[in-house]
Amino acid sequence: MHTIRATEEPVNRKTGSHPAIRFEQGPIPRGPLHDLNAQLPDILKDVVSRSFAEVKPDSHEWLLSEAYYQERTRIRREAKGGLAALPTAPRRMRDRALWGKVQSGLRRNSAEADRGELTRAVIKHYAHEIGGHFNPSIYWVATRLVPYGFSWLLNAASVRRFLPWGMTESLASRLRIVGQIPHLQKLARKGTILLVPTHQSNVDSLLIGYIIYLMGLPPFAYGAGLNLFSNPLLGFFMSNLGAYTVDRQKGNPIYKAALKNYSTRILEQGIHSIFFPGGGRSRDGALEYKPKLGLLGTGLQAQIHNLQAGKQKPNVYVVPMVTSYHFVLEAKSLVEQYLEQLGQHRYGGPTPSEESLPLARTAKFFWNLFGSQTGITARIGRPLDIFGNFVDEEGRSIGPNGTSIDPQRWLTTGGELRTDLQRDQEYTHRLGRKLVERYYRENTVLSSHLVAFSFFSALRRKYPELDLFRFLRLTRPQRSLRTDAFMEEAARLHRAVLDLAKQGRLHLSEELMTENTEAWVKDGISHLGLLHDASIVKIQDGAVWTEDMNLLYYYRNRLSGYGISFLSSTDRPRAPGELDEKGFLA
Amino acid sequence: MKRDFWRKSTIAVIGGGSWGTVLANLAAENCPEVRVWLRDEESVRAVNATRSHPKYLPDIKLNARIRALHDFERVFDGGVHAVIWALPAKACRERAREAARFFTGSEVLLHATKGVESESLKRISVVLEEEIPCPRVGVISGPNLAHEIATGKPAATVVASRFREVVEAGQEILSTSKFRVYGGTDVIGVEWAGTLKNVIAIASGWLDGLGLGENARAMLIARGISEMVRLGTAFGGQQSSFLGLAGVGDVIATCTSPLSRNYRVGLGLAQGLSLDAILEELGSTAEGIQTARTVWVFSRERRLHVPIFERVHRVLIGELSVAQALDELMSEPVSQDISVS
Numbered sequence: 073m074h075t076i077r078a079t080e081e082p083v084n085r086k087t088g089s090h091p092a093i094r095f096e097q098g099p100i101p102r103g104p105l106h107d108l109n110a111q112l113p114d115i116l117k118d119v120v121s122r123s124f125a126e127v128k129p130d131s132h133e134w135l136l137s138e139a140y141y142q143e144r145t146r147i148r149r150e151a152k153g154g155l156a157a158l159p160t161a162p163r164r165m166r167d168r169a170l171w172g173k174v175q176s177g178l179r180r181n182s183a184e185a186d187r188g189e190l191t192r193a194v195i196k197h198y199a200h201e202i203g204g205h206f207n208p209s210i211y212w213v214a215t216r217l218v219p220y221g222f223s224w225l226l227n228a229a230s231v232r233r234f235l236p237w238g239m240t241e242s243l244a245s246r247l248r249i250v251g252q253i254p255h256l257q258k259l260a261r262k263g264t265i266l267l268v269p270t271h272q273s274n275v276d277s278l279l280i281g282y283i284i285y286l287m288g289l290p291p292f293a294y295g296a297g298l299n300l301f302s303n304p305l306l307g308f309f310m311s312n313l314g315a316y317t318v319d320r321q322k323g324n325p326i327y328k329a330a331l332k333n334y335s336t337r338i339l340e341q342g343i344h345s346i347f348f349p350g351g352g353r354s355r356d357g358a359l360e361y362k363p364k365l366g367l368l369g370t371g372l373q374a375q376i377h378n379l380q381a382g383k384q385k386p387n388v389y390v391v392p393m394v395t396s397y398h399f400v401l402e403a404k405s406l407v408e409q410y411l412e413q414l415g416q417h418r419y420g421g422p423t424p425s426e427e428s429l430p431l432a433r434t435a436k437f438f439w440n441l442f443g444s445q446t447g448i449t450a451r452i453g454r455p456l457d458i459f460g461n462f463v464d465e466e467g468r469s470i471g472p473n474g475t476s477i478d479p480q481r482w483l484t485t486g487g488e489l490r491t492d493l494q495r496d497q498e499y500t501h502r503l504g505r506k507l508v509e510r511y512y513r514e515n516t517v518l519s520s521h522l523v524a525f526s527f528f529s530a531l532r533r534k535y536p537e538l539d540l541f542r543f544l545r546l547t548r549p550q551r552s553l554r555t556d557a558f559m560e561e562a563a564r565l566h567r568a569v570l571d572l573a574k575q576g577r578l579h580l581s582e583e584l585m586t587e588n589t590e591a592w593v594k595d596g597i598s599h600l601g602l603l604h605d606a607s608i609v610k611i612q613d614g615a616v617w618t619e620d621m622n623l624l625y626y627y628r629n630r631l632s633g634y635g636i637s638f639l640s641s642t643d644r645p646r647a648p649g650e651l652d653e654k655g656f657l658a
Numbered sequence: 659m660k661r662d663f664w665r666k667s668t669i670a671v672i673g674g675g676s677w678g679t680v681l682a683n684l685a686a687e688n689c690p691e692v693r694v695w696l697r698d699e700e701s702v703r704a705v706n707a708t709r710s711h712p713k714y715l716p717d718i719k720l721n722a723r724i725r726a727l728h729d730f731e732r733v734f735d736g737g738v739h740a741v742i743w744a745l746p747a748k749a750c751r752e753r754a755r756e757a758a759r760f761f762t763g764s765e766v767l768l769h770a771t772k773g774v775e776s777e778s779l780k781r782i783s784v785v786l787e788e789e790i791p792c793p794r795v796g797v798i799s800g801p802n803l804a805h806e807i808a809t810g811k812p813a814a815t816v817v818a819s820r821f822r823e824v825v826e827a828g829q830e831i832l833s834t835s836k837f838r839v840y841g842g843t844d845v846i847g848v849e850w851a852g853t854l855k856n857v858i859a860i861a862s863g864w865l866d867g868l869g870l871g872e873n874a875r876a877m878l879i880a881r882g883i884s885e886m887v888r889l890g891t892a893f894g895g896q897q898s899s900f901l902g903l904a905g906v907g908d909v910i911a912t913c914t915s916p917l918s919r920n921y922r923v924g925l926g927l928a929q930g931l932s933l934d935a936i937l938e939e940l941g942s943t944a945e946g947i948q949t950a951r952t953v954w955v956f957s958r959e960r961r962l963h964v965p966i967f968e969r970v971h972r973v974l975i976g977e978l979s980v981a982q983a984l985d986e987l988m989s990e991p992v993s994q995d996i997s998v999s
Contacts (some may be wrong), residue, residue: 471758499793
C-alpha cells in the first residue's frame with residue numbers, strides 16, 4: 073500500500089513520464105465506516121430518540137404544522153419540476169405517504185391522533201432519509217472500484233491523443249496535496265477527524281474523497297446535498313461511500329434536529345466525517361467567511377458524549393482544508409446567483425439557472441478536470457480541537473504560553489462535565505471564527521487568481537467612482553487597459569502577496585515564487601478559467617481586456633479579505649466578506 | 659447547574675488595589691474562601707496581620723474569609739472556581755503570562771480593569787484570552803467608587819460576558835443587599851465604556867477647576883457620551899451599553915466625584931499645575947491619560963468626530979491650555995444633538 077511521505081512537501085512532486093503509476097493501488101484501509109451497516113439500526117434508533125427528546129412536549133403541534141407547511145410547498149415545487157433537486161422516485165413516494173398522514177393527523181383532534189406519535193414518525197422518516205441508505209455490498213464494490221476508476225481517469229486523461237488542447241503535464245502539476253498530512257494521519261488514529269474543506273465546486277466532494285484515499289485514510293462520512301444524489305453517477309459514488317443526505321430545502325426544526333443528531337451520532341461512533349462549513353459552494357468566489365455553525369457544533373456534542381461515556385478516544389479534531397482551482401466549471405452560474413441576490417433590480421444580467429448535473433456533463437467535467445485542469449492544490453491545514461485551539465501531534469490541545477488544555481475542563485460547568493446549550497454555542501462560534509482565520513491563512517494563491525485580481529484592481533483604478541453593478545456593466549472597449557498599466561499593478565500586487573506570504577497570512581503556488589512578473593502572469597493567463605467560453609483575461613496588441621466581467625469578479629474575489637483590495641476611500645479596515653462602500657468585496 | 663454552586667466555591671482575586679480589595683470583601687460575603695493575590699510580600703503580611711488594607715483602605719475591615727497571598731502557586735492551590743482580575747491595564751499582559759499555567763480551564767475569569775492595552779488598543783478580555791487558556795471570560799464595570807461600596811453604600815454594576823454562566827457567576831458571587839449586579843452580553847461595549855469615560859472625567863475636572871458650574875458639567879457628560887458611543891461602536895460595541903450603568907452610570911460617577919484620579923488630573927491641569935506635578939501628588943497614574951492618546955490616534959485614522967477627546971489629549975500633551983481647549987470646544991459648529999450613529 074502506498075503512503076505519503078511525511079514531509080511538508082507536496083505529496084507527489086516527482087513523477088515519471090507516466091504519472092499515474094506513482095499511485096499504487098492500495099486497498100482502502102478499514103475504518104469504523106465499514107461496520108456502519110451493523111450499527112445503522114442502533115444509530116437511527118438513537119437519532120430518533122434523541123431528536124424526540126429535544127422537542128418540548130407542548131410544541132408538537134406547532135412544529136408539525138410548520139414542517140407540514142414547508143414540506144407541502146417543497147413537494148408542490150418539485151411536482152412542477154422546476155428544480156434540479158429531485159429526489160428519486162421511491163423517496164418521493166415515501167415523502168407523500170408521510171405528509172399525507174401528517175395532514176390527516178393534524179386535522180383530527182389530539183385525542184384521536186397523538187401529536188407525539190406523529191412527530192416521532194416524522195423524525196423517523198427524516199432519520200432514514202438522511203442516513204438509511206447505506207448498502208454494504210455496493211460499498212464493498214465501490215471502495216475497491218473507485219481508486220481504480222480514479223487512476224484510470226488520471227491515466228487516460230493524461231494521454232496526449234485524447235486531448236485536443238495538447239496538455240501533457242504530469243500528474244504532479246495537476247494535483248498537489250500539501251500541508252499537515254502526517255499530522256492528520258496521526259490524529260486519525262487518536263480520535264475522530266472532522267474534515268472541514270472550503271467548497272467551490274460539486275467536484276470537491278469526489279476530489280476530497282480521492283485525496284483521503286491517497287493519504288491512506290479510511291473513507292469519511294459526509295453530508296452531501298440531495299441534488300447530488302439525483303445524478304446517477306455521483307449518487308452511486310456518494311451513497312455508498314458513507315455519504316448521508318442533507319437536503320437544504322428542508323429548513324424545519326424537526327429536520328434540523330434529526331440531521332444534527334445523525335451527524336453527532338456517527339462522530340461518536342468514531343466515523344471520520346466531512347462538513348463544508350460554508351453551507352454550499354462559494355457563490356462569490358471568495359473563501360468562506362461566514363461559516364454555518366449548526367453541523368459544526370455536532371463535533372462538540374459528540375466529544376462531550378464521548379467524554380461522558382468514558383471512551384478511549386473521545387476527541388474530535390477539526391482539520392481545515394483549502395482547495396485551489398484555476399477554474400470552476402460552475403463559476404458562471406454561481407456568480408450570477410450571487411449577483412442577482414445581492415443586486416436584485418440593479419443586476420441586469422441573465423437570470424441564473426441552477427445547473428443540473430446530468431451524467432454526460434459530469435463525465436465531461438471529470439474528463440476536463442483530469443485532462444486539462446492543472447495545479448489543483450489542496451492544503452491540509454493545521455488541525456484544531458473542537459474549540460479552535462491548535463492540537464499537537466499527540467492530539468493534545470495547545471493553549472497560550474506553552475500551556476496544554478484539557479478539553480474536559482473547558483466542558484465543565486458548575487462543577488460537572490455536561491452540555492450547556494449557550495456555552496456550547498459560544499464555543500462553536502469561537503471555532504467558526506478560528507476556522508475563517510485559518511482558511512485565509514491556509515489558502516494557496518495560484519497565478520491565475522493573482523492575474524484576475526490584478527487586472528480587476530487596475531481596471532477599478534480607472535473607474536474609482538463606479539459601484540459594483542455599474543462597473544460590471546462596462547462595455548467592451550471600456551474594460552480594456554494598456555498592458556503596461558496592468559503589468560505595473562500585477563507587479564505591485566505580487567509584492568503585496570509575497571509580503572503576506574512572508575507574514576504567514578497565505579501561501580503562494582510555485583509559479584508565483586519568482587521575480588519575473590511576465591512569467592507568472594503568462595502562466596496565470598493561460599490557466600485562468602481555462603474551460604469557460606469567454607476569455608477572462610486576454611492580452612493582445614499591447615492591451616489587456618476581459619470578455620466576461622462577472623467571471624472576472626468571481627475569480628478575483630478569491631483574494632478579497634486580505635486587505636489588498638482597491639478602496640476608493642479608506643475609512644476603516646474590512647473583515648473578510650465585508651463589502652466596501654461601492655459594493656465590492658473588499 | 660447545581661444550586662448554590664457559586665456559594666460554595668473558592669474565589670481568587672488577582673490584585674489588591676482598592677477596587678480588588680472591595681471586590682474580595684463582596685465575594686467573601688457569599689463564598690467560603692477568597693484568596694487575594696498581592697504583588698509584594700510586605701503588603702501580604704500587613705493585610706493578613708491587620709485584616710485591613712493599610713495602603714488603600716485602612717479604615718475598612720476585611721472579611722475573615724479573605725486570605726492574602728503573594729504567589730500564584732498558593733492562590734490556585736487545589737483549584738479555584740472563579741478568578742476576579744483587578745490589575746491596572748499596563749500590568750495585565752505580563753501578569754497573565756505568569757498566571758497562565760495555574761489555570762485549569764474550568765474557571766470563570768472576570769476582570770475589573772478599566773482600560774485597554776496601550777498601542778495595540780486590545781481590550782483586557784482579549785489580552786487575557788491571548789495569554790490564559792481559560793475561555794470563559796467576562797468584565798465587571800460600572801459606577802463603582804471603591805470606598806463608597808466598602809462602607810456599605812448602595813451601588814450597582816454590570817457583568818458582561820458572551821457566556822451566560824460567567825454572568826451568573828458574577829451575580830452569585832458579588833451580589834449583596836447593598837450591591838446589585840446586572841448582566842449583559844456586550845463585552846466590547848462595556849469594556850470600552852469603562853475605558854473611555856476616564857477621558858471625560860479629566861475634562862470634568864477642568865470645569866470644576868475653573869468653577870464653571872453644573873450646566874457645563876451636564877453638557878460635558880451628554881456630549882461626552884455621544885462621542886463615547888461614536889468611538890465604542892467603531893470598536894464593535896453596541897450603542898445600548900453606553901446608556902447603561904457601564905456608560906452613563908460610570909461617567910456620572912467619575913465626573914462628579916473628587917475621588918476619581920482622572921478627575922483630579924483635570925482639576926490640577928485647570929489650576930495650572932503641570933501633569934508631572936499632578937501625577938506625583940496622586941502617587942499613581944490615571945488611565946485616562948494613556949486612553950486619550952491611544953484613542954486620538956484611532957479617531958484620526960477613522961476620521962471620527964470626537965472634539966472633546968481631541969481637546970483632552972491636546973491639553974495633556976501641552977499643546978493647548980485648559981482655557982483654550984474650552985474656548986475651542988464652545989466654538990465647535992453645532993449640529994444635531996443626538997446623531998450618534
